[in-house]
Amino acid sequence: MKTIFLALALFATGAHAAANPDATPCDGVDEDKQTIECSVYSRDSAEKLLKENFQNVLARVDVQFGANKVQAKEFTDKLTVAQEAWKKLRDADCAVEVFPAKPGTKEFNIGQNDCLARTSDERSEYLDSIAQSE
Template sequence: MKTMFLALALFATGAHAASNPAANPCDGVEEDQQTLECSVYSRDTAEKLLTENVQNVLERVQTQFGANKAQAEEFATKLKAAQEAWKKLRDADCAVEVFPAKPGTKEFNIDQNDCLTRASDERSEYLDTVAQSE
C-alpha cells in the first residue's frame, strides 16, 4: 500500500513538473541521463533565443531603414549570410572541441550540446549589439 502511494506521489510530482514551464530538466541533475537531458534542453533553449535575436535584429533594421527598403533588404541578406557562415564555423569548432569523443556516445552528445549552447549564447549576446540605435 505504501508503495502504491509513493508511486502516485512520484507520478503527481512528475506531472506537476511537466505542466510547470518554470521547471526544467537541469533542476536537480544527479545522473548521466539527467545531464544529457539538461544539455539537450540548454542547447534547444539557446538556439531558440538565437533565432529570436536574429529576428530582433531584422526588426530593428526595418525600423531604422524603414524608408529605404533596398538598404533594409541588403542588410537582411548580409545578416542571413553571416548567420549561415557562423553556423558552419560553430559546428566545425564544436567538432574540434569534442574530439576524440565517439559520436553517438553520451559523452559526445553532452559535450556537443554544451559547445553548441555556449556558442549560441555568445552569438546571441553579439546580435543584441547589432543595429542598436544610439
C-alpha cells in the first residue's frame, strides 16, 4: 500500500514538474516548514551562480588588463587563492552555525545547506562587483 502511495506521489510530482518547467522544490514551501529538497536546491543554485560569477570576474580581468598578461595572471592568481581561502572559511563558519546538530540529521542538513546557500550568494555578489568597468 505504501508503494502505491509513493508511486502516486512521485507521478503527481513529475507531472507537475513537466507542466511547469520553472517549478522548484521551494515552490509552496511554508517558511516554518522548510524541506530538505528546497535547501538542496537553494544550495546547488547558489553554488552554480558562485561558479559562474567567479568565471565572469576572470573574464573581466582578461579584458581589463588586455595586453598586460603578467598583471592579469597576478590578479587571477590572487583571486584564486582568495576564493580557496574563502571556501575554507565558509565551510568552517557553516560548521559552527549548525553546531550542535548531529551530522546526517534533517536539522543539520537543512542548516548546512541554508548556510552554504546564503554565504555563497553573498560571495557571488562580491565577485560580481570585482573588476567592473567604470
